[in-house]
Amino acid sequence: MNRRNFLFAAAAVAAASQFRWVERLSTDKTQASDLAVQGFDVVNKGLSEASYSEHLNWVFDDPETPVPFRSLNRVSASDPSKAVQVPFAGEPNLTKQHGTQPAAQLLSNLDSHRASQSLLSSRVEELIEDGINHQSDHSRALDETPKATEVAKSIVEKVKNFSINYADDVFLSQSDQVLLDSTLNRLARLQNVTGFGNFNILGFDEALKFAKSFSDVGEFTAQELAFIEQIFTTDARNYGFFGEKVSSQLTDVISKDSVIKVPGSGHYLFKEQSLHHYDQLVRDVGEDIVLTSGIRANVKQLHLFLAKARSVNYNLSRASRSLAPPGHSFHGIGDYDVGKMGMGAANFTDAFADSDVFKRMADLGYIQIRYMQENTLGVRFEPWHIKVV
Ligand SMILES: [Zn+2]
Numbered sequence: 001m002n003r004r005n006f007l008f009a010a011a012a013v014a015a016a017s018q019f020r021w022v023e024r025l026s027t028d029k030t031q032a033s034d035l036a037v038q039g040f041d042v043v044n045k046g047l048s049e050a051s052y053s054e055h056l057n058w059v060f061d062d063p064e065t066p067v068p069f070r071s072l073n074r075v076s077a078s079d080p081s082k083a084v085q086v087p088f089a090g091e092p093n094l095t096k097q098h099g100t101q102p103a104a105q106l107l108s109n110l111d112s113h114r115a116s117q118s119l120l121s122s123r124v125e126e127l128i129e130d131g132i133n134h135q136s137d138h139s140r141a142l143d144e145t146p147k148a149t150e151v152a153k154s155i156v157e158k159v160k161n162f163s164i165n166y167a168d169d170v171f172l173s174q175s176d177q178v179l180l181d182s183t184l185n186r187l188a189r190l191q192n193v194t195g196f197g198n199f200n201i202l203g204f205d206e207a208l209k210f211a212k213s214f215s216d217v218g219e220f221t222a223q224e225l226a227f228i229e230q231i232f233t234t235d236a237r238n239y240g241f242f243g244e245k246v247s248s249q250l251t252d253v254i255s256k257d258s259v260i261k262v263p264g265s266g267h268y269l270f271k272e273q274s275l276h277h278y279d280q281l282v283r284d285v286g287e288d289i290v291l292t293s294g295i296r297a298n299v300k301q302l303h304l305f306l307a308k309a310r311s312v313n314y315n316l317s318r319a320s321r322s323l324a325p326p327g328h329s330f331h332g333i334g335d336y337d338v339g340k341m342g343m344g345a346a347n348f349t350d351a352f353a354d355s356d357v358f359k360r361m362a363d364l365g366y367i368q369i370r371y372m373q374e375n376t377l378g379v380r381f382e383p384w385h386i387k388v389v
Contacts, residue, residue: 247332
């Protein structure tokens with residue numbers, strides 16, 4: 001499917017889901033007003049241009065998980081190639097690339113994995129403490145002990161080739177894969193109920209409440225909740241992500257008073273931390289810069305992370321190389337993503353770094369990127385991600 005056809009397909013899915021939503025609202029006014037009371041803009045959730053663009057934005061805010069959720073049920077865990085129904089940018093064929101799948105390291109059996117990884121973890125902790133993970137200070141890494149340098153090099157190598165499997169990658173156990181599927185599907189239905197824009201800032205407690213009150217979503221099961229808790233509390237370093245945890249509690253909330261929805265984008269920014277920064281960026285760089293992802297609370301990041309994990313055959317390490325696990329996203333505290341209008345999904349690829357928008361940003365000194373080309377945090381290069389905090 002080429003990009004144009006994909007856009008039409010995405011628009012069709014968006015339109016269909018909006019129709020369903022509007023229909024339900026008209027027959028369930030109690031729930032609608034319940035949403036409204038909690039600060040959600042439900043009355044404007046018809047087929048307006050804004051909500052339509054929200055859907056498209058959602059499709060694009062994580063292009064490596066490009067399949068709208070209705071298609072996800074068709075994804076076969078045993079056949080990763082089926083996870084991709086629109087072109088993946090540079091995604092290699094796993095079996096061709098490696099010959100055989102590496103033995104799965106099961107998250108439920110992390111103790112033995114931890115033992116084999118303890119050197120890595122402790123050395124990286126030291127590296128972080130020493131400050132050599134600072135993106136501008138890679139030269140110091142070369143002066144460290146050979147072991148530390150080796151560890152840092154291994155992480156940098158994985159960051160550069162983030163979308164392949166490595167022998168020490170951590171996979172979910174089969175029982176957790178089943179839980180991931182049911183949790184992900186429920187989160188997708190929840191997003192459909194709240195609207196893609198509102199879902200960005202939905203708190204976990206609100207999520208539980210809505211799931212319970214909307215029969216289309218259904219209450220999270222005890223097993224799903226335990227699984228979510230496990231994903232949120234497991235030390236992400238165990239599977240190779242070394243970024244900071246910026247939200248310590250799954251239930252951390254984003255105050256609706258502290259945020260503003262950026263017109264036409266379907267995304268929110270913090271009034272204090274980010275809005276002025278973004279407005280100035282648009283004034284300086286020009287109107288063809290767009291906000292492609294703003295605030296993402298824990299529930300939204302959880303949804304993106306689980307979708308990413310499923311799209312890479314439940315490889316948590318590989319998922320975390322291109323998407324911060326929930327609790328670790330700086331989108332939760334002020335960072336945001338930008339793109340060039342009209343570039344669509346390519347905004348989330350290295351192609352953005354070649355765009356005139358990016359070059360203007362660089363010339364104007366706006367480029368303070370969170371995840372550089374070579375970093376020891378375990379995250380791919382993201383030229384579109386703007387570091388604010
Ligand atoms: Zn980002």
